[in-house]
Amino acid sequence: MKRKQFKTWLLLLSVAAIFAACEGPAGIAGLNGENGANGTDGVDGTDGNATCLACHSGETKANIDAQFSMSVHSSGINAVDYAGGRASCAACHSHQGFVQFANTGEVLGNITNPTAWECATCHGLHETMEATDYALRLKEPINPIFDKTVTMDLKGNSNLCANCHQSRRGEPALTNPGEDTFNISSSHWGPHHGAQANVVAGIGFAEIAGSVEYPTAGEAKHLNQASCTGCHMAEFDTEEGEGGHSWKPSLLACNTCHDASNTDFNYGGVRTDVGAKLEVLRDELVRLGVVGYAEEEIYELNEETGIIELVTLPGEYHVNPGVYPTVQARAFFNYVGLDEDRSLGAHNPKYVKALLQNTIEAVEAEPTPAP
Structure with missing residues (x-):
């Protein structure tokens, strides 16, 4: 007991x-x-889902999807069908290729069934779960393809864009230093389509000596104050359908930054001036035989007369493969690269104007080839 x-x-x-x-x-x-x-009493923490819902709420996600549907990136019409499955191109031309490249630094082989870009192409797993952590797969400065010895930094999140929107080739004086002639080996030779990062950063083009001094690389206003995301991903303008995930440049952002009230992107007449200079350079390259112009003739039914007629369609300018003086090949590199940048100088006005003026001066001094 x-x-x-x-x-x-x-x-x-x-x-x-x-x-x-x-x-x-x-x-x-x-x-x-x-x-x-x-x-x-302990201090209340932030609600666990507050940061997540800033992007992942139903309404926000639906708005992003709607904006993304307005971008050519969502359809892939400009890239996926042609190059999305090829291992050498897939890193930028398909969702699967870009993810492989981001994770491994290379594309391991041809993509059997490539698809267009989607949310998970650019966005992977979050690292910090903070509001500024957009889980971008690549956001560090890059060593560009055209010259691995240099660093190209488009500032923060814009570096993601630079991984694809850069030159695939170096200009002739970089790849063939000291040579007097250069072989333009194919109709596709040049920086490759869309080397916007080169333009914004102010590096990678053929800086031919001339009357205009080149600005110091890395000091461009659009690189340090706006860059890719500042202009192309500004708050979405519902009236104009610009900014956000449409990636269409925002005129509202442009006017706000420049304290202007423009109705287009031709601030200070830059685009008019650059467009005119590009035409002058193109015509000089035509004179030298580096660039050609071809029209296409097809037979087409005249619906009014019911007669099949020979119709001439508008032609296109193209490079003529061949061996040319190096200065002429450098001039073509600048012409096609700046033409396919498609901003008509807006991405980096001082750098683009210096390139064009000095390049025009160089080709104007070249003799017309004998017939």
Whole structure:
């Protein structure tokens, strides 16, 4: 009997000890002792889903999807069908290729069933879960394809764009230094379509000596104050359908930055001036035989007369493969690269104007080839 009583008291003491651990400093004087003082309240943390819902809420996600549907990136019409499956091109021309490249630094082989870009192409897993963590797969400065010895930094999130929107080739004086002639080996030779990062950063084109001094690389206003995301991903303008995930440049952002009220992107007449200079350079390259112009003739039914007629369609300018003086090949590199940048100088006005003026001066001094 005494042993049972001892066990009962031991059990009660254990329970009392448990309650004592949960009480304040006063503890328990006995089984009926006073409650201890309340502990200090902790600081409420941020709701676990607050940051997530900023992007992943139903309404926000639906708006992003709607904006993305306005971009050519969503259809892939300009890239996927042609090059999305080829290992040498897939890193930028398909969703699967870009993810492989981001994860491994290369594309491991041809893509059997390439698809267009989607949310998960650019966005992977979050790292910090903070509001500024957009889980971009690539956001560090890059060593560009055309020259691995240099670093191209488009500032923060814009570096993601630079991985694809860069020159695939170096200009002739970089790849063939000291040579007087250069072989333009194919109709596709040049920086490759869309080397916008080169233009914004102010590097990678053929900086031919001339009357205009080249600005220091990395000092462009659009590189340091706006860059890719500042102009192309500004707050979405519902009236104009610009900005956000449409990636269409925002005129509202342009006017806000420049404190202007323009109705187009021709701020200060830059695009008019650059467009005119591109035509002058093109015509000089036509004179030298580097660039040609071809019209296409097809037979087409005249619906009014019911007669099939020979119709001449508008032609296109194209490079004529061949061996040319190096300065002429460098001039074509600048022409096609700036033409396919498609901003008509807006991405980096001072750099583009210097390139064009100096290049025009160089080709104007070249003699017309004998017939």
